[in-house]
Amino acid sequence: MRRNPVIFYVAMAILATGLGLLLWNHNSGQTLGLDNDQFGNLVTGVALLTVLSSAFLIRGRFGQMLKAALIWAVIILAFSALYVFRYDIQSLGTRLQAGLMPGTAVMRQLDDGTREIVIQKGIGGQFATEISINGEPVSVMVDTGASLIALSYQDAERLGLDPQNLSFSQPVSTANGQALAAIVTLDAVAIGSIERNRVRALVSEDGALSQSLLGMNFIGELSSFEMRRDELILRD
Incomplete structure (x- = not known):
């Protein structure tokens, strides 16, 4: 040698x-x-x-x-x-990354080629992460009880939706009680490699929602989603 x-x-x-x-x-x-x-x-x-x-x-x-x-x-x-064991090594790395950085949407690939997004539960016990709306990053909380994506007034302003010209006529229930919201259509919503176009969403009136929500009109269109004790798995 x-x-x-x-x-x-x-x-x-x-x-x-x-x-x-x-x-x-x-x-x-x-x-x-x-x-x-x-x-x-x-x-x-x-x-x-x-x-x-x-x-x-x-x-x-x-x-x-x-x-x-x-x-x-x-x-x-x-x-x-x-x-x-490349997939097992990749899966271990994904779990470590998700565990060290709660809220980060991490993609991993299974043996059959299926790709899934993993979100680790945050300190407050909620699944919070960052998504992309019309190409802009938005912090959201995953809410399976919300039928539509709901944007806070401030996030809508930042995305250029101009809430002052929206019609707040849709009654909604929030953590702070009853409020009014406006219906809009988002050009593109993405989380990791998963993307949907022309997605309906709500914009809450000023002060009604402190954080934007990722609702079931996005999650429900995926191939499947699984909520475990400490992680949320989205498959497309």
């Missing part, structure tokens, strides 16, 4: 390049015209041949050759494990 550092780096480059290509093309299912599983076997085989060739180039006793082969076998197994 010490006498053949070039072979070591060549084999490492083969494994690293193969793993990188597999991770890059895992959505398409093919790499360089081969199924990802076939390509993974090919990369492993090439690396193994490199190991065997390096063993013959090592001068000395059989024990040195066996030691070199075992080291290479461990390296190959490590790279193979990284690829096989």
